[in-house]
Amino acid sequence: MSLDQLQAFIDSWVGLGVWLALVAASVAWVAYDLRTKNSHMASMMQWVWILTVLYSGPIGVLIYRYSGRRQIPADNLKRKGFRSVAHCYSGCGIGEILGVIIAVGIFAVGNAWTAAITFILAYVFGFALNLGPMMQSGTPFMQALKGAFLAETISIAVMEFVAITVDINLGGQSTMSDALFWASLYISLSLGLFAAWPANLLLIKFGLKGGMADPRDMEAAASGHCH
Template identity: 55%
Template sequence: METVRGLLDSWVLVGAWATLAAACVAVLLRDLAHRNPEIAGMMKYVWVFTVAYSGPLGLWLYWKTGRKQIRRDSVWRRGARSVAHCYSGCGLGEITGIVITVGLLSLGNWWVVSTTFALAYVAGFALTVGPLMQEGVGLGEALRDAFYSETASITVMEIVALSVDLVLAGSATMAEPLFWASLIVSLTAGLAAAYPVNVLLIRWGVKEGMHDPREMARAA
């Protein structure tokens, strides 16, 4: 583990990743503007956050599952869009929680886990509840639907992400590259862990999965 930490503890690595992620976001924005402008506003934000968090992996997910140019849809592609939707909100909650509890306040693990979990649930649920209420669904029903469809995905994502971050970062502070590198690795680990969960939830009918981007294009 010390060897892994030594490799991650580099500002050059963090800077290179930030540059790569920014380039991936630029490619995404260009594609959304010129080749896929029909994609709904919420999903545009979802993909921007996903690519910002996971760089080339996020861009690959978008390219293979989120564009109207895909040849066909499948439960695997719906699962990818669904986990990206969850990831965009949970990632924001995780980053906020880690920065506050570890980076700024240097709190113990219990506070890190509880605060980050809470913020991840709030952000993740908000991305589900908000659109449902815009469609005319009542607050109570929207909250029940979010709890039923998103809890398993958020839980698995955060357990894995937080575990990886706490193991890798140790007592690193925001002034150390290891803090940021560990956060990058943990976010992508959470995404990978939650993907099969979303596929299963769609197969079992718990979630519908996000809309086929080709249908969005036809509707527009």
Template identity: 50%
Template sequence: MPLQQLAKQIEHAFAPIRQVLKPILSSPTVLGVWTLFVVASVGTLWWDLRNRNQALPSMMKAVWTFVVLYSGPFGLAIYWYSGRTQIPHDSVGRRGLRSTAHCYSGCGAGEIVGITLAQGILALSIGWVAAVTFGFAYLFGYALTIGPLMQDGVGFTEATWDALLSETPSITIMEIFAIGTDLLLASQAHMGQILFWMALVFSLSIGFLVAWPVNVALVKYGVKEGMSDPSEMGGDDSSSSQAQAAD
């Protein structure tokens, strides 16, 4: 009962914002424009990865692809600021962005699968939608950390423990806000409605924003190492690009 009352209080508090956002996120025009932005952003990312940033690890290329697919030009701006070999210098803020992007790529996929399955296909109650979506987000998020660690020779138990310690705070904060935002805006929507998908997209980016300061703190205090500095990988690509420009 207290949880239901809290949910109603939160819903009431955010009612004015919801009234503004729901018509926007239900608009076919907004969907069409957003789709064009995403296509253009992904195309720009892939062009840049192929022509100027081939030195980036394959995993990070996949991570940035997911980030831009989820968040369009917002995701592209994050890549441009923190993920390219051409960044002027690295910083805790940039490392936090890359760590958030890594977490986001897995958790975002889990959220999409969870909400589509629980709400869109099975039409479960709000509580079950939240529980199932959290479960998939944790599963995908941990897998994206455990898998690479095991490929590097770390045992399963150690890799799992490391993932639990380093990723749980980020995933938890990200998904509380992302899933909460989605359910606040579109808990009654079904898969055939534009609101279902646009609220999901919007909620993903909200999750990224609130998880970034958490990852900055985790990196700063050594809980997470953060992803490698891309500016240390760019010598060959930069020289190649300059040579091609001179030709």
């Protein structure tokens, strides 16, 4: 497939339909896996993974299988980085989708205002989806807030800079009635995730982030035993 054919496929309802079918199948598989094989995870962490897969389809499944299940053979920095990214990604995706719908669909503002509204909402939701699981695991609110502020601001800023830039460049001239509007949103979200992953690796390596809990340890905690 040539580049022109790929662009035409992306800018078509058929292409978008194929992607949405893959997303639906991916979400169904992850939801089933969480319910049957990884139900020990805290509810908010389960939602983190479902939202991650909702935004990135099969890509999200691969990340979940690599880093988010108790079945992983061992933990390492790369896996911690993906789990860390998934937390802010799950919230940023909500904010980004709401942002473009509000900015374009309701207020019909230009790209600059769309970028600003999207970033603000992505930051708010991304930060919230980091604090929530931390508090659910027992971290007091103020401690979670102080611990997450600097690191999550950096992570979200990197993610959203890439995601918003890609979205505007790909679909900035499209409207909500165009397949490209939605396709560019999906593409930009996944690229934002991968852009923020190395930033999270560095944040974890230098002790600014904890990397989120090992899913095997979550299982041990849920069963009352040490891993």
